[in-house]
Amino acid sequence: MVSQKREKSLDVQQMIADKKNKGLGRKAEKLVPTILFITAAVSVLTTIGIVFTLIFETIEFFRRVSFWEYITGTEWLPFAGEPSYGILPLVLGTLKVTGIAIVVAVPLGLAVAIYLSEFASDKVRRVIKPILEVLAGVPTIVYGFFALTFVTPMLQKIFPSLEIFNALSPGLIIGLMILPTIASLSEDALSSVPNAMREGALGLGSTKLEVALKIILPAALSGVLASVVLAMSRAIGETMIVSLAGGSTPLFNFDVTGSIQTMTAYIVQVSTGDAGYGTTIYYSIYAVGFTLFIFTLIMNLIASWISKRFREEY
Amino acid sequence: MVQAIVREEQQTKQEMKVLQNQPRENVYETNNLNLWYGDKHALKDINLNIQENNVTAIIGPSGCGKSTYLKTLNRMVELVPSVRTTGEINYRQRNILDKGYSVEELRTKVGMVFQKPNPFPKSIYDNIAYGPRIHGIKNKKVLDQIVEQSLRGAAIWDEVKDRLHDNAYGLSGGQQQRICIARCLAIEPDVILMDEPTSALDPISTLKVEELVQELKENYSIIIVTHNMQQAARISDKTAFFLNGEVIEFDATDKIFSNPSDKRTEDYVSGRFG
Amino acid sequence: MVQAIVREEQQTKQEMKVLQNQPRENVYETNNLNLWYGDKHALKDINLNIQENNVTAIIGPSGCGKSTYLKTLNRMVELVPSVRTTGEINYRQRNILDKGYSVEELRTKVGMVFQKPNPFPKSIYDNIAYGPRIHGIKNKKVLDQIVEQSLRGAAIWDEVKDRLHDNAYGLSGGQQQRICIARCLAIEPDVILMDEPTSALDPISTLKVEELVQELKENYSIIIVTHNMQQAARISDKTAFFLNGEVIEFDATDKIFSNPSDKRTEDYVSGRFG
Amino acid sequence: MAYINHEVVERQMTKRRTKNTVFKNLFLGATLLALLALVVLMYRMITQGAGYLSLDFLQNFSSRFPEKAGISAGLVGSLAMLAVVTPVSLFLGVGAAIYLEEYAKKNKVTTFIQMNISNLAGVPSIVFGLLGLTIFVRMLGMGKSILAAGLTMSLLILPVIIVAAQEAVRSVPGSLREASYGMGATKWQTIYKVVLPAAIPGILTGSILALSRAIGETAPLVVIGIPVIVQFLPDGILSEFTALPMLIFDWAKRPQEEFQYVAAAGILVLMMLLIFMNSIAVFIRNKFQNRY
Amino acid sequence: GADQKAGNSSSETSTGAESSDEQLQGKIAGDGSSTVSPIMEAIVEEYSATQPNVQVAVGVSGTGGGFEKFINGETDFSNASRPIKDEEAAKLKEKGVDYTEFEIAYDGISIVVNKDNDWIEDLTVKQLEEIWVDNGKKKKWSDINKDWPNEEIKFYSPGTDSGTYDYFVNDVLEEQQLDKSATLSEDDNVLVTGVEADKNAIGYFGFAYYEANKDKLKIVKIDGVEPTHDTIQSGDYTPLSRPLFVYANNKALEDPAMYNFMEYALNNAGEMAESVGYVKSPDDVYAEDKKKLEEFKK
């Protein structure tokens, strides 16, 4: 009917009709979502795999060590004649390092983010952002040596009482390592605040600083906080830097100048050490791994709560 | 002055109709169409018949449901997950809202041109050949022919024939829009839906597109949404006035612009709001 | 019909002018202004004087430079990094394009209302109080008074007075736009720039904003960009017609709409393109 | 009537503008500080390692003599591992991203998957090492092979790739999809022919950064127990191998001081690889930015 | 010096190993102690020159980690800086894995102090205990000997999970708690750096680390004996020297490539150990080892 009224050299609709029902178009259309769903399910399988990996050895560990001692004990001495397995010193070690890292990375990272998003020209941003991303990509083992062989000796000149192994130096370096995460993700959050907000505020005679601090930052708060939480879970999970520069002394105190041990460093210590297979020590790394997993889970729940709670509608 | 133009154009149109002197079939018959976006009742009891080889204009203030109605005609509105419809839209006597109706088939028959030119980030050639290719036409010679024929049909062949393999984003807005029209012509649809096709274009490009619409209606049925009342007056045969999701008035274009039956239509076409 | 309205409104305006019978000072004098976005010459040799306590409308097809010109008046255009200007714009006898001119100071004198309502994602109260606060007004009572006065000035006090501490995003588009106007009034500017302030609004909100503009011009000088020619005719005293970055014609609004001197202006206002 | 005293405002303006300038410079200072840290880091590695960098260093196996030690086994191993990680993580990551952005309905399952992905992004790499050891090395019997390590690393960077790909897919304008559907294209045709090509630059940028993380990760390899004493090049994906960071880790622990410099030279190679990959990402980003 | 030795050993192997004319193929996996790994690396490095088609891959997962893999059948041999533990032997039995123990070298634990330390030359084992065992308080040098400075002792020890720590605490301190203020590191270089920088420091680590850093540190004699190759090998330096082992899977030894590799390893272990700073075991130990190995010869 359509084609009658035209004189055309080609009748495309007719060709289309001829081609139809040939080939495997229909089948692909059904199959593809299933395949894609499976790829998406891999991430869930990974989580299940992690829990599966950790759970049996963890259970075995808690057959030997009381759960209560584990979560309340302030002594972590698995290698002593009478071993004790109180996780708190390891948690404290992790928190010390993470705390220092956050204290360094949040103000600096935010400053960088604000500079790049609100003050720098497009060109500058395009150059600096990828360079900063190199900082995030530097292998942590490199940072570890840097902390141990450069930062610690330098800090010792300032604080002579600083021990070779301490929480301060790896904390600072982890701060440097997560700085780009905060800077880059916060910059994304800040830049994605619509320009209309900036124009509105500038139009009222605000300086750029006032726009950044009073309008853009609050509007991007959920993204900024999420970046901080993500950076924090990176800091908690960081392994090589603390193994190399933090020491292996799990002490329950709040001193940052002395040797510490974090949960991750403990796992590395045992993984590369001489502890016998099948011993309680061996099972303990799974329990510690599980604890780490729970930690990041909690962090993530906080992050998603934050981004719901603080999301600004615009 | 506005009205003078309107009247003049409408006269020539009516003359043409008389000359052709043939009854026009309905391409679309819309019966009691209702549409909701979630809770929002966006289209209310629409009843509209659209004739073939005709330009039908849809006008109305922002948010009145023009685009929604247009997108219902090729079921593009379904891309919004929360959409719900009742009623029926018969395209060539078959209800396209039936579950069994293949949207892909519908959309090969019903082309669409959008408000903002939206060429693919590919070469001009690949843009035009996209439709035929996805429908299985692979033969290089046939494709070459289709591309040329469609670009000619969209009155842009001469401007781009030497740069068919350049990226379509290198073209100006007006050229891009005609590329999009050509892309749509490449599968030789029966109906062409146009959603404010000139609102992002400069005056000269607008004129070209308007002329093109006039030519195309010889072979295609065209439904065009526009916020420019003069444009509706200039190029359409029939005009529907939408307000708040309802069709307030649907009639011959000259009637709508010179002597509307509804007060609200009159207010609108005289520019009292919108 | 369109013209009937135009003529009627213009008459009352002229009567008013005669009544007031006072020479108006120029707020802005633009001399040989040229502006480039990178290589694109967006404003070409603009010469325009804008009078105080007046509504000046800027019309023209899409892309002709209306928004660009408006944004140059408060130097907002500088947010685009590639911008380059020559010529001068004197605001109250001082050239704002001078390096030494403090933009922040300029912008406290020259408020701006944008095409899309852009309230801050804060409470209504905080939106209005933002301007006074950054300018150092901390006193709660004074702020309360400013907020009320500005909201009244923007004719929205009654609608929001019970929900001042709700987020401004809970309001409808038209209300949001009036909040933005109120926000602008809160710093008591001298000039208000408006870039298509009603184009995203429904007919009733549009009417409200138009009425508001008429009231505001008692105390402020207003420059308004609009694509709706009827709107320009209804609310402005003088109209400038831009085309391709040039001012084609600048004259009293009734002159522009009833008897333009330039053929292109005539074509445009009669809807032949755009 | 007038609450705003424009004279007062003007007087305060100078103060506000100064504050603006001061803070702008502080922010700039923070940015420069971060860059400086990178420069110092690089400088140290270069002064320590450059002396050991040579063609031989790239071609030799590790050795007990610092001057003979080379990284060929680690370099080839790392690249071979990357050859597993790249297709696997891209296929899974892009597939998942397309599923989530284009197919998934907004329901509990989708929210759960999304939550799960962002949670995985925060799981320490060392835990992934335990996963790889249990599942790939032992349960699936792959041994300490390139395949096992590659799959472990793929899972490790998967969440990053998914998120990057999701963003890239999301930023393809809806108008392009509409145009394609409007021609009667099916969903998969639209995704395959329009959405994916348009999203590829974004996907690649994010993925390259993730892949460079996979190259530098050490902890999971340590946990898996990737060997370091390896005097042969891998001959298949099931072959045992060693990786660059493992060699660096091993050298740095040697008693002889010279090995510190060998480690630094290894770090330099690793960093060059990393910077090379990042530059590709930057190149892609700048070349294809704002195309629509 | 080192180069010389390398040259020697390779020339020796080309004549010494009977099967070297026959080109073998195969894959051999090992893992285990990081203390043993330098010796093993030297052996593998030389061996791969004679048998390029035998791929030997050795991990450094620690003695325990190595045994774990050995028990799981993932490795053909396991390096250990201590004799196998009863639990581990039991697990091997459970899994039906038969194995053979080879002693390949000696390691001496060196006690070192700062170069500027002018009050210590020699310590008795008893003094060593007094210094290192935790008594719940901070210790000063003067607590041990009134003539020594009234300054706090700084301790540097290998990490708790290392074989060296194990040996020191179990065999020297007889399982008493090490002073809790000690700085522990898995990386012995850090200990070297620590002792080098601190006048009041005392530390211990493997002999190889002392050998490599002789000029930076001061060695302490134990009961009058200074650790040297001779005193360690002869057993005079007690109780601070210990043997290092390789455990081989008997099944794997039936494979010609593995057999060939072990044969090569035992032939060259002593020399390689010396070249990387360890101490040769007495010759009869190697002879004993070779006899054990011969049983698997086909």
Ligand SMILES: Nc1ncnc2c1ncn2[C@@H]1O[C@H](COP(=O)(O)OP(=O)(O)OP(=O)(O)O)[C@@H](O)[C@H]1O
């Ligand atoms: N995806 C959506 N979800 C929810 N509501 C929608 C959606 N799209 C449109 N609407 C609402 O449906 C109504 C009709 O919208 P539609 O886009 O059809 O208007 P329109 O007449 O085309 O307006 P315009 O002239 O601005 O294009 C509006 O109120 C709009 O807010």
Ligand SMILES: Nc1ncnc2c1ncn2[C@@H]1O[C@H](COP(=O)(O)OP(=O)(O)OP(=O)(O)O)[C@@H](O)[C@H]1O
């Ligand atoms: N940031 C920019 N960079 C480059 N060119 C720009 C930029 N903004 C505007 N232009 C160009 O300058 C010209 C004038 O733009 P302007 O926005 O002033 O037009 P307008 O008259 O306001 O149009 P509209 O009615 O569509 O708002 C246009 O051709 C536009 O493409």
Ligand SMILES: [Mg+2]
């Ligand atoms: Mg629309």
Ligand SMILES: [Mg+2]
């Ligand atoms: Mg504009």
